[in-house]
Amino acid sequence: MLDDVLPTMRSLSPDSIDVAPINKKYIPDMDLIEVLWKQDVDMGFTMEDPVQPEGPQAKKVNLNDQIDKELKLAEEKIQKKKKEECEKIEKVKASLLEPDKEEDPWAGMSYTVDTETGEYVIQGELPQQLVSEESRFDLLEEALQLVELGDEADSKDETQAVEGSSGTNMLHPAMRHVPHHPLAHYHNQSLMRSMSVEQRWQDLASLLTIPPPPDQYQHYHQHAHPHPHPHSHPHPHNISHGAAAGYTPNYHVPPPVPEKHHDGYGAPPPLDGAYKVESAHHQQHDPLYYQNSTSEMPPNQDGFLQSILNDEDLQLMDMAMNEGMYTMRMLDGASAGHVTHNQTHMPMNNERDSASDSAVSSMGSERVPSLSDGEWCDGSDSAQEFHSSKFRPYEGAYGRDRTSHAPQKKHHMFGKRCFQEQAPAPLEPLLPARPPGVVKYECEQTYHDNMHMHNVEYPPRHQLPPPHVTTLQPALDLNTPHTSHALLQSTIPSPTRFGFASGDRVRHNHTYSAPLPAAEQRQPTRDKRVRRLTDGSTSDGGSIAGHLSRDEKRAKALGIPLEVHDIINLPMDEFNERLSKHDLSEAQLSLIRDIRRRGKNKVAAQNCRKRKLDQITSLADEVRTVRDRKARTQRDHNTLLAERQRIKERFAALYRHVFQNLRDPEGRPLSSNQYSLQQAADGNVVLVPKMQHDHPMNRSSDDEMDRKAKNYEQ
DNA sequence: AACGGGTGTCATGTA
């Protein structure tokens, strides 16, 4: 059949419409075909070297008499089809799930139509991904996808796209005054009748000229440009612009050393920030994440989603990193805190803390049973292991069999012995009056220094609640320093001086300084915890006015000549100095040590809980952030799917439109069942007969293209 | 009475 057609093509006249030449790669006698198709039309299109068309596979189509009528019918069909397509688009928008993983291989390329041959000429080289056999035909598909079909709804954008394209100048003047669409000129019957067949087909061919992406399509790729929205899509420009573009605001600056994230949880990055993992902190990290991800990924949906994934992963790693950072910071802060501490309140802290020959430690070798908890009266041992191991040398001295209460677990320590067996310590305080005005809270300070809060100076006394007002300290406030000790000022009179209205400054029993009225002296209880909570040692509720903490009571009972607060918070040097001023028994020294240990541990526990709450808060913020981003990504995904479907449908319509207007020499329409539009390796679009199954062009991809077009129509 | 939050304490590991 092709052999029958080609002779006709040789007689092509300027008024004849041409079928795009089959590429030489597939048609041996391509020269003949090109000669046949050579036309003397100069519409400003890029002219490919016209040669003598000749060959059996070219086909000449004459449209002289029927073109107007056919175009009329085509117009009606197009309009009808457009409506159907619009409906389909709306339906598909909601149903599509898979992202379009294709990227735009036409970006940055210009296309023209050879008016003589009808070929679509790509200016420049094809993208690498389009060089393959399959991609050649996809290229045509993409080209057609980019062509608008006069959708009224999109006419404005499309017109802008066409007019803004380099091909605008190539359009026939008759097309330029068409207000909304290149195809619209077909609506103008008078104009159509005045146009030559060549012009009309050139116009039609111009539809295949690749305009710049329509607004919607441009929207894709210009998103990231000065995209005002923080959660913009990835953009190709991000790749080149690096940090300048890319994801913005919403995604945050990554840690200074993003690659460190790969270390994840195990390798905390360098410490350079505050411990607390604020959401804002993470938000600052994201941009770089996106910068990294977008720079490595194609600007397609896949890349976008992948970038999101990476971002989330990075954030998770960041979270882990921050957690690790905290640990490191705490470790670092321990020393740093000391330094700060030294600079502010405790100049000698480091040296003192590092002192190993402290009073307490010196007691270690000759410790006596502690007066803590169980030892106090009910037999339990607060110093457990310490006592069981180190106090044994003194078991005989105290006439107790400490080996009998080996339990190391606290729940095994209750009711072991009653310290009342021990010689009762004088209740009369021996502690000299403490000079007011000195505030030293090393334990609290350590944590806050680590937090970079530098809030080591606690409120002066005048900021405390008025005396005699029992104020319960609120629950841990993440936004304020934990000031259980802060509430205590050095001006607090010694608990041994019962004259002061105690409790007024004690809002938290962490103070160990709340005095206990003599009447409140607790009775021995079987459970140390019950005792603890009943003797006024409870945190808020228990440390009310007139109540002494357990350790304070113990200290008082044993006549410890130091304030519990000082015992806990004094630097080791000063602490030893204080102790050196008194001749303390082993029992007293042991109690002092337990008091100090418990007091420090109490503060540590408070700080630990506070950190835990901070971490929970930060994680909750991150969860919200990630969820929000997920929702945005899903919305973008749906939008892209809808856009993809729309373009596909436009391609299908164009495909139909082309075939509706193609005519054989007898004026009979060409069926897409018999011919297919294909793109050769050089980018030329050719009309290939399908019936020649043995022809190299008639491969499975032919049917595939038709199938695609048909699928798009559905 | 059950429950959850807050707290103190102990045990343990680490620096």
Next chain:
DNA sequence: GATACATGACACCCG
């Protein structure tokens, strides 16, 4: 080895 710190676990109180 002593000390400080962090943290899990437990017990308790309280609303």
